[in-house]
Amino acid sequence: MSDTAERVQKIVVEHLGVEADKVTQDASFIDDLGADSLDIVELVMAFEEEFGVEIPDDAAEKITTVGDATKYIEEHKG
């Protein structure tokens, strides 16, 4: 797992209280990890803080899986 993927996984575990092994890159925040739309807003804020990236609302709306988040962060972090 890349460094980014590991840090993303850690944030998801801390926020959603799910087992780390369930936080795979394919996992959907809503369908697999029990998040609701507000949890995703909070997760996006946490990713922005952790990685120093800005994730605009239209990009955030397209992030539905853990992998989507990891990919966006890797492409946009400085």
Add this chain to the structure above:
Amino acid sequence: MRRVVVTGLGLVTPLGGDVETTWKNLIAGKSGIAPITRFDVSDQKAKIAGEVKPKDHEYGFDPDKRVDFKVQRQVDPFIVYAIDAAGQALEDAGLDNMTDEEKERAGVSIGSGIGGLPGIESESLVLAEKGPGRVSPHFVHGRLINLTSGQVSIKYGLMGPNHSVVTACSTGAHSIGDAARMIKDDDADVMLAGGAESTINPLGLAGFAQAKALNMSMNDRPEQASRPYDKGRDGFVMGEGAGVMVLEEYEHAKARGAKIYAEVVGYGLSGDAYHVTAPHPEGRGAELAMKMALKKAHMGPGDIDYVNAHGTSTMADTIELAAVKRVLGDDLSGASMSSTKSAIGHLLGGAGAVEGIFCVLAIRDQVVPPTLNLDDPDEGTEGVDLVPHKAKHREVNAALSNSFGFGGTNASVIFKKVD
């Protein structure tokens, strides 16, 4: 006429994370008041409180038992306490496995005096330091007072009336009284009723200290700081926690063979129409509330055996006592009266509910809890049994619980043994 009885109890207090631990400690004369551990108090005038203890403490509270991890992260502690106390009460009543139909007739009436002050404080700092884009999306619904009843209904699937009282320190008593009326009015067969509070945070503590409401002279002797009716009293000590009881229509409870603790027989309400923080000097509002409760209960002064006083350890204690004397007689017609705030501090919006539960337990066990630290009783207390220092075994057939709040809002509730 539909009668309302108490069939389940739940408590989270500075003396325990459940009913029996709290009650055992209270009757043993223990104090839950100690130096504040949750944040740095070096620049605060008041440095002590009745904190709910962490789970590794001898009588601590474990939020993981009944409150989901995600909910704990999203809401202020008063909501966590309310959810847990509600769960305890449902389990105690044997109602934790209701059918969908029964759940439609079961509601919630849990209020709070102030609500999510710690979260309001911390998110204001986030706003100031990091800007609006960093404010939590859970900020609003994690702080709102009626999310006590909201979260409880969501967790336990209760689809009856969903109500939250906000009447400062009378909240818990009004919540119980209003819920009892909903059952009487056939809005529901079962109501979870109570109050919750957690404002032991820098802003809450400073606010009450600036209003000159708190004890600030006994930071070095926390267990002695709450001393209702004592000459040396000089302000209340803040507590936190929640109390929730299951109220149930009598025939409904009987039909399912439920354990019945007591009946809610009287409820009185009034306003002081006087001052924002000080009670009316003659306690007229308090008197009106007590008289109304007695009238509703079809009771006379000699029928009350125990009064759980509002008794906050402020100058208002003797005003309340004078009002109680006018209602029950100079010797209270033989009733004992104590303030359990001497042991757990003032739970504000949770106080009336927790103290109502203490009344119910006094009826169950035929014992009245003590007023701690009553070393030098103030003038006007002569001839009144204020249960100093030690709990007292005595007959308790009926108990009256008083609660008075900022704004001049008063409530009295009477509980009676069911034969």
